[in-house]
Amino acid sequence: MFLYVDPGSGSYLVQLIIAAVLGAGFYFKAGWNYLKSRFGKNKHEDDPNAST
Amino acid sequence: MIPMLQHNILPSSYRDPSGFVFASDGIFYRQVNAVYANDYDLLTNGPLYNELIEKKWLIEHDEVNGVDDPRVYKILKPRQLGFINYPYEWSFSQYRDAALLTLHIQQLAMSRGMSLKDATPFNVVFEGSRPIFIDTLSFEKYDPTKPWVAYRQFCESFLAPLLLSAYQHPDLSRLMSIYPDGIPINICASLLPLSSRFKSLSTLHIHLQAGIKGPANQSTGKPPAFSADKLKRIINHLTNGITNLKLSQKISTWSDYYSKTILQDNYLQEKEFLVSGLIDSIDFSSAVDLGANTGQFALLIEKKGKGVIAIDIDPLCIERLYLYTKENKNRVTALIADLMNPPPAIGWNNKERRSLLQRITADLVLALALVHHLCIAKNLPFEHLAQTISKIGKYLIIEFVPKEDEKVRQLLSHREDIFMDYDIMNFKSAFEVYFDIIESKPVGNSGRTIFLMKKKNS
Numbered sequence: 001m002f003l004y005v006d007p008g009s010g011s012y013l014v015q016l017i018i019a020a021v022l023g024a025g026f027y028f029k030a031g032w033n034y035l036k037s038r039f040g041k042n043k044h045e046d047d048p049n050a051s052t
Numbered sequence: 053m054i055p056m057l058q059h060n061i062l063p064s065s066y067r068d069p070s071g072f073v074f075a076s077d078g079i080f081y082r083q084v085n086a087v088y089a090n091d092y093d094l095l096t097n098g099p100l101y102n103e104l105i106e107k108k109w110l111i112e113h114d115e116v117n118g119v120d121d122p123r124v125y126k127i128l129k130p131r132q133l134g135f136i137n138y139p140y141e142w143s144f145s146q147y148r149d150a151a152l153l154t155l156h157i158q159q160l161a162m163s164r165g166m167s168l169k170d171a172t173p174f175n176v177v178f179e180g181s182r183p184i185f186i187d188t189l190s191f192e193k194y195d196p197t198k199p200w201v202a203y204r205q206f207c208e209s210f211l212a213p214l215l216l217s218a219y220q221h222p223d224l225s226r227l228m229s230i231y232p233d234g235i236p237i238n239i240c241a242s243l244l245p246l247s248s249r250f251k252s253l254s255t256l257h258i259h260l261q262a263g264i265k266g267p268a269n270q271s272t273g274k275p276p277a278f279s280a281d282k283l284k285r286i287i288n289h290l291t292n293g294i295t296n297l298k299l300s301q302k303i304s305t306w307s308d309y310y311s312k313t314i315l316q317d318n319y320l321q322e323k324e325f326l327v328s329g330l331i332d333s334i335d336f337s338s339a340v341d342l343g344a345n346t347g348q349f350a351l352l353i354e355k356k357g358k359g360v361i362a363i364d365i366d367p368l369c370i371e372r373l374y375l376y377t378k379e380n381k382n383r384v385t386a387l388i389a390d391l392m393n394p395p396p397a398i399g400w401n402n403k404e405r406r407s408l409l410q411r412i413t414a415d416l417v418l419a420l421a422l423v424h425h426l427c428i429a430k431n432l433p434f435e436h437l438a439q440t441i442s443k444i445g446k447y448l449i450i451e452f453v454p455k456e457d458e459k460v461r462q463l464l465s466h467r468e469d470i471f472m473d474y475d476i477m478n479f480k481s482a483f484e485v486y487f488d489i490i491e492s493k494p495v496g497n498s499g500r501t502i503f504l505m506k507k508k509n510s
Contacts (some may be wrong), residue, residue, distance in 0.1 A: 003192070004068045005170045007076075012278075014261045015199035019282035021256065022289055039263045044058035 139173035208234025253293030335416030436481035
């Protein structure tokens, strides 16, 4: 298995979050804003489920 | 690591241990290393390869006699491409179609138990109006418990340039020549306007991603399980979002070019008649149209059954030309380039991706309604233009636009006329250093002259 591309740190975490968000049907602006404030710049998050 | 057994390996083909592209006697081959054998068999023995070929999504190949070395599994000879083009030369819709092609391939692959291990626009090339995926070794066995390894690459090298083009300006996709691995997420995020935070495509895949820095070590503890369903949601969201992306409407400077010409009706008809006659008098199989504008003359040549590369600086001209050729599937490959600063050779050693001038060779070069844009507007001496064009092709059809012309007067209206040598006699002598002039004809009453020239000693 030669996954030679660097997936980028955090991209696995991001995909988990996005998949969860899309699955939960978050269509409201409030939802986006909440996510953005929760995962603002320079914060480290290990728990992707905290927001849902 | 597998030693590079061939001498003429493509300078860009070093990243993937599964194999590489090399050239031998002017033919391009792809070596498949033994480590990739299982994935290659899964691709070709299963239905996926045939489906991809049938849909004309993937470039087809033949297997040829291999090397007697246990580290080498197979040697493939893909169908040869006449001309390679790069993402920073594509218009918005071309880029979007390349992105959608990649996503559709990923969706089909997943349904057949495989997945793309990279998602870079350098895996796509435009052949005429059609994008085609060229990296046969990009497929690997799909593991549904893992997220997509190529996701970040897709976001940075497809989504970011598309969003910047749509929200700000189509020229921004040229950033891909500075960031060939993709525009970094945080840079893209900083360049997008506030309105991009109210659309899920940009918010989730760019802004959210920019805001998250993962744990320094990704393998601490057990990673939460992913699933095929989760990945499908992401791919679908990207696909729908990108399908619905649109450029904000702007009026192109040059697409109104012909409508502003004084002797419009007569001029265009006369020019087309002349050019058509000149084309019929020479023997050629491919052409490049420099400063193609609406593509009228590129399309004229294409109708005569020849492949054409149409180049213009205006992204909206190329956009319109591409959309036209897409509808009427044909062999015009429309691309964006500034002839005063054409895409250079980039990458490691400045050799991975060749410059535009290195890639375009054609039997015939068209340079209509172009000379004054370079030699007046950009101060380019005739000699420089003649020399560079002579390296591209054998025949040249070029239009001289005199100083009295309305367009030139427009160009000079706000600046000092320093062009003492800009006249048809100097034009001819500059070009006669490299070309023999076969014919010259005035274009109606426009004052312009069309020349047919042939490179000396060819």
